[in-house]
Amino acid sequence: MSADGLARARHKMQSAGVAPTAIDVFARFYGLLESGETGTIAESDVTPLTEAPRLADLDVDEDAGRQALAQTAVIKLNGGLGTSMGMDRAKSLLRVRGDRTFLDVIAQGVLAARAATGARLPLVLMNSFRTQDDTLAALAAYPGLATDGLPLDFLQNREPKLRADDLTPVEWPADPGLEWCPPGHGDLYTALHASGTLGRLLDAGFRYASVSNSDNLGATPDARIAGWFAGTGAPFAAEVARRTPADRKGGHLVRRATDGRIVLRETAQTLPQDADAAADITKHPYFNTNNLWLDLRALADELDRTGGVLHLPLIRNDKTVDPTDASSTPVVQIESAMGAAIEVFDGAAVLEVDRSRFLPVKTTSDLLLLRSDVYRSTPEHRLVAEVPAPLVTLSGAYKTVAAFDARLPHTPSLREATSFTVDGDWTFGRDVTVTGDARLADASGTARVPDGARVGPDGVA
Structure with a gap:
């Protein structure tokens, strides 16, 4: 020393x-x-x-x-x-x-x-x-x-x-x-x-x-x-x-x-x-x-x-x-x-x-959850969970806020989800609903979830 x-x-x-x-x-x-x-x-x-x-x-x-x-x-x-x-x-x-x-x-x-x-x-x-x-x-x-x-x-x-x-x-x-x-x-x-x-x-x-x-x-x-x-x-x-x-x-x-x-x-x-x-x-x-x-x-x-x-x-x-x-x-x-x-x-x-x-945001997975309809804002500006919060896991393609916002310009509904795992690189359209233990598998290159789609255990429906 x-x-x-x-x-x-x-x-x-x-x-x-x-x-x-x-x-x-x-x-x-x-x-x-x-x-x-x-x-x-x-x-x-x-x-x-x-x-x-x-x-x-x-x-x-x-x-x-x-x-x-x-x-x-x-x-x-x-x-x-x-x-x-x-x-x-x-x-x-x-x-x-x-x-x-x-x-x-x-x-x-x-x-x-x-x-x-x-x-x-x-x-x-x-x-x-x-x-x-x-x-x-x-x-x-x-x-x-x-x-x-x-x-x-x-x-x-x-x-x-x-x-x-x-x-x-x-x-x-x-x-x-x-x-x-x-x-x-x-x-x-x-x-x-x-x-x-x-x-x-x-x-x-x-x-x-x-x-x-x-x-x-x-x-x-x-x-x-x-x-x-x-x-x-x-x-x-x-x-x-x-x-x-x-x-x-x-x-x-x-x-x-x-x-x-x-x-x-x-x-x-x-x-x-x-x-x-x-x-x-x-x-x-x-x-x-x-x-x-x-x-x-x-x-x-x-x-x-x-x-x-x-x-x-x-x-x-x-x-x-x-x-x-x-x-x-x-x-x-x-x-x-x-x-x-x-x-x-x-x-x-x-x-x-x-x-x-305790609603911290350390990752973009946390950010998606807080932006979603799982929570509502009260007149006192408190966040209240409307349903049990699902476990959200996003792939590395969403690590930065810029990449996250580019792929998720519209926040999907998570109220019917129990978990949501995204592998690979997916871009989301409008009015997407996630249900159950949902998973999006890794696709070759980039993939898109179309407007109005439902995402469940078997992917995009």
Whole structure:
């Protein structure tokens, strides 16, 4: 390892104007990384989390719910570019319901919740440098959205990618932007603190925050959950949901065997030999929705105690400096998960919610489902499933949004489908209906589903 790796990384971050607190957080993780820490959580070191209170069973006083919601801010993580789907701008600007984008649905939902409850409900986005301008320009369409005295957004931090061989900051003159990476969504706490947004929220009278990803349209403001969280007195809470076969991968909650504390284990923290056990949905029944509830006073107290450096576990992410070029320089990205803060706070809580609060879009298969008639939009701008959602699997021909839109200019009806698998390259006409366990086989070259066709287990009828 290079003796001056951390010094060079510090200098690079300082020269780029990265907040001092963010540099301190990076330095802590760098020390863990240099000492050989990987952040992995062995199956032998945990026990399953098998019980959690259920939202469906809660009896929350309506007045208590309204009072808690009146002290709640809505924070959305909005730094993602949707690069896995071929996008180069904020993923939240992707059209998802008719002509409305994720950001439109979020903004309209917050405004509707304000009108229905009387709560101020500020919407604050954690943007990245690459999503901020486009996002704020889009939000200009909602002049009443901003809350007096509070920003519409704050910026997440960035950090240098490190060479895997000596942990020095990588150099990539062909595209210097690739020398940097986000620190993972665990940076939420550092960015809230360093930007001054946390202090401004508290000064404006907000005690709680509901935090979720901008691509999850299920995580809408909810007075019942706000009232439950306030009533627990917990400093931190995570919404969890029951895993299905589709959730075999991804972060899930377990208990640390040594002290019984609930911890988050992400896929990147799972040892290869533990992959089958971690994917066992009967053994580990809850996955992390990444919908969190924060007591802002408790968070401020903990950050004051630690000098702004929340002691989250490290996640080591091995990649190449150019993620599209496997032959480019191997690098290590230091990351952390915001849900991992559950182990930082004494008395942290979990709440089981149903799938209606977890509607993420990570692939174009997810996007097709949310655009379809499986869901309807309520006057409150919530998405409600009209029928059980089918499992949609699209081939690689649909991987990017541009390719997807070209092949699916008209969204087929999925209300009668139980699953829908598309192999090969098909373009869809108007008024197509998908039924049962439908499958389109791989055809030579491109193929077309004609207007008005029905697609079932045997293909196009």
